[in-house]
Amino acid sequence: MSQFEQDALLEKEMLAANKRKKAWRWLFISGTAFMVSWIVFPIYLLVVSALSSAEVVNGWPKAFVPEFDMETMAFFMNYYGVLDALKNSLIAAVFTMVISIGLGTPAGYALARFEFRGKNTFRLLILLTRAFPMPLLALPLAVIFINIGLDDTLFGLSLVHAALALPFAVLITSSLFMGIPVELEEAAWVLGCNRWQAFVKVVMPLALPGLTASAVFAFVISWNEVFAAAVLTINNQTLTAFLVQSLSSSPAEVKFAGGLILIVPAILFLFVVRKYLFSMWGIANR
């Protein structure tokens, strides 16, 4: 083969490689675009519809950019009971968060650090609490709650929501603690900490990003839960329960406004803790 032929061949190969690279790039970009729009598009539609006037929502064709008619939103927010329901939702979600982290963290720590009889069974049983569907539990729960006077209280509802969130809290925190080398704790003990001090000074700060994430998760579970909320509360309805019962006969644009109010706190919360999740020390342990 002459030098010229060799060069030509080389050039051909490089062109082919470039093509392959380009193809991969396209696949990557289009895949990413698809996945992003999968999440973003419904939210976009919701926002557009919630921020448009009734005529636009029901009319055709749709505008690409919302007209920012705040009338629907204003109507919704002034609708009797919405603000109370919003407040109730927040309170229930915060309660749920506190209960499930308060109970889930010690349980997760125990699962991660101690050997005890029946550990694996316990791990399985925790998940089993999710095996019973809410509709099945709601009626007996309502009866029990009425008997002990917890019916129609946000605290009672938070207990149910915490029961839903706890399995995740326990399992997430336990794997979190497992990822923190036990030597770090031992070093703290030797340097003068008791168990609790070592936990607060060494384990907690390292687990904080993960704990925050699992707290947010509990918050969102409570915020989004409809069935128990609808059955167990009457006067102290959460937003989801309120929307289910009051808006079923409302016009479309008001439903969209309700939907928007429902997703905004969850999204905001996620954005706030996102920083926590990724940036604390680059890597959580080591």
Add this chain to the structure above:
Amino acid sequence: MTAIAIENVKKSFGDAHILKSVSLEIKHQEFTVLLGPSGCGKSTLLRIIAGLESQDTGTIKIGDRVVSHLPPKARNVAMVFQNYAVFPHMTVFENIAFGLRMKKAPEAKVKANVEKFASLMHIDHLLERYSGQLSGGQRQRVAVARALAVEPDVLLMDEPLSNLDALLRLQMRAELKSVLAASKTTTVYVTHDQVEAMSLADRIAVMNAGRIDQYDLPDEIYTNPATEYVGSFIGNPPMNFISPEFQIGDVPAGATQLGIRPEDFNVSTIAQDNYWPIKVLTKERLGSHQQLSAELNGQLFRVNIANEIDVESGNTLYLQPKDDKKRWYTESGKIIL
């Protein structure tokens, strides 16, 4: 005075008897190395001294205090871990200050000690960094400085060099030696590396399957191994153990094995009286000397000989153990003195 007295300490995990009645007297300001293969119980013993593990029976005394049932924080010990265990969410300064802060030392004292031990370990320029921004060797330095900063009665080190690469390990070893010699802290150091043990220790405790076979000066351990096990664990290659049918000359009563180091033979290339004619199997040139493995009627010999002796594998060489280097062992592997 912070001598350590360990008396009849036993420890089992389920059916596994990790420590079978260990007793050890560590003198004030001495550097003791616990040496043994993995699984011999050396780390468990160290953790029991630290209070991270509790003994089944037996007592531990540090100075004149019985600490057997005290939590780690009450023992006034410090520990350096194999994976350093530098707190990742604190700066180097806060790491070194941690123990002092827990003891509620005044701020001036904290600052003074941190600076003193940071400069001793040559990390005074890294005080504002986090562990994630340090190399393995630097983390190790932080861990040592953190341990020394509390001015403990006893310093415990669990294979602190084994995560470093070979060159760095050598350098850290030399540095540790001088730092610890200067600090004069009673130190217990765990390793499976006999060279590390030999070079660092004032005294070595060789452990074997939950017992201490010998606790002595490094030279004594090498020249007079108390048991067959110690002889075959220390030295590279280890001691030869030669069975009675090959013995030449007097054999003490009760002796069943002759222990002899590879370098302790008289070597001849021509047949002589009272020399073993051994057949050379392999020869390795190691620069400073040649290492042979050889055989006579099924008995294996490992021999180090001078470079000048011209021998090839397959040749016959004549060996005689030097009289003053012979060590005799009983049936049960104990030395006869």
